[in-house]
Amino acid sequence: MKNDSTIYDVAREAGVSIATVSRVMNHPERVAPVTRSRILSVMTRLDFSPSSEAVARARIGLKRVGVVAPFAWSYSFVQRIRGLSSHLSPREYEITTYSVENRSQLDSVFAMLSAGERVDGVVVMALPVDKEALMLFRRRGMPLVSLETRIKYVCSILSDNQEGGRIAAEYLLGKGFRHPAFLGEGGHPDYVVDSARSRFQAFSERLGAEGIEIPEEHMCFHYTGADYARGAARKLISGKFLPDVVFAASDYEALILYRIARNAGLQVPGNLAILGYDNIEAAEFIGLSTVDQQLDESGRLAAEMIELAFRGSFGQIPEVIRLPVTLIERDTA
Structure with a gap:
């Protein structure tokens, strides 16, 4: 496995132009899924990483966090977003919500967000992130936090x-x-x-x-x-x-x-x-x-982990955070 691979090596192995490889790193949503997948596979095989300059472009300080969720109108998701907002709004971050209704839309949203030109980081709620999407986020240095889904190598905030x-x-x-x-x-x-x-x-x-x-x-x-x-x-x-x-x-x-x-x-x-x-x-x-299941707290913790990633404090971010569930006795039962 090569550790000094260049963009030229990736282009040659994948059978595409250098411009197409560059587009995968900077605008993956503009590359056909089959071609994008082939290029990402070559990147992995060659252990290719974009330059620090390219990663820096993905972190341009938009002061905006993207939230990707199915049925984002549901009460539980809204309350989690409220928790996110309680931490991010005082720090002047905006929250942009992306509601997905099918697999194709999910893939498109991930490709778009991983380009790094719309948001500084992404919180995913109750959704999987496949290997290709995860690779895109990593190549761009895009912080990612998962709520309700365990994703390997990604900070995952879970309730049982x-x-x-x-x-x-x-x-x-x-x-x-x-x-x-x-x-x-x-x-x-x-x-x-x-x-x-x-x-x-x-x-x-x-x-x-x-x-x-x-x-x-x-x-x-x-x-x-x-x-x-x-x-x-x-x-x-x-x-x-x-x-x-x-x-x-x-x-x-x-x-x-x-x-x-x-x-x-x-x-x-x-x-x-x-x-x-x-x-x-x-x-x-x-x-x-x-x-x-501590909806507000899960959102607040997600915001806190994203902010730590923005600061580069990766050593303070656990891979898994488990929140306890408790029974609240009131009148109806």
Whole structure:
């Protein structure tokens, strides 16, 4: 493996012009994906690194941080962004949000941001970063932090969804509930972290250890969106047997269920108890019992890690930060 490889070596091995190699380093979004992938593979094989001058151009001090997230309108993501803002805004950084809805869009956003001309650093929420995208960020010296997804060699801030599911089950068992149901999003595309499934799996396994099985009709997974969540909630409370408690995979779904149950004449928690997940700000307003995964704190920590990278203090940035999940008991369960 060569340690003194030049841009000329990369161009020759990849069968492209020097200009095309330069474009991959400076404007990767302008290079066809197949060609870009081939050039990046050659760079790795030759152990080629751009000059310090090129890396410096990627860090031009825009005072702007990019946030890439699926469904960036969701309450949990908004609250994480609030945590980011609490640290970055006083330091005069702007936050630009990029909401992605499919794999192709995700790849395009990563290629665009890694060029280093729009943002100084990137926070990725609940999304994977493939090897090609990771290589692009590294070649440009672009700081990267991941929330909710473990990415090797990238500072990843995580909460344990399975532990959250177990905590929920143990709390409800302790309260004497024996006929639970689950409400959560399902059918996520492969590029999105499926937190709801992880929470459900641990929740149902813990209940199963006590001999309690969740009937199939009380496992309500729905597509992303408020209309689908409302449909699933109505189906849950209109079945032949009403569960005594519903564990919702997010506070947003729990709030939807709360309103629908109340409109149907059910008392919460008298006829139906509800436990949410996230501890968004609105949860406290209605007294929603929930599992707190420290959304604001995760965003604040991401901002802090990005700022350390801007300063070049890489030795102070851990590869993994794990935030505890805790149960918040209020009125609904």
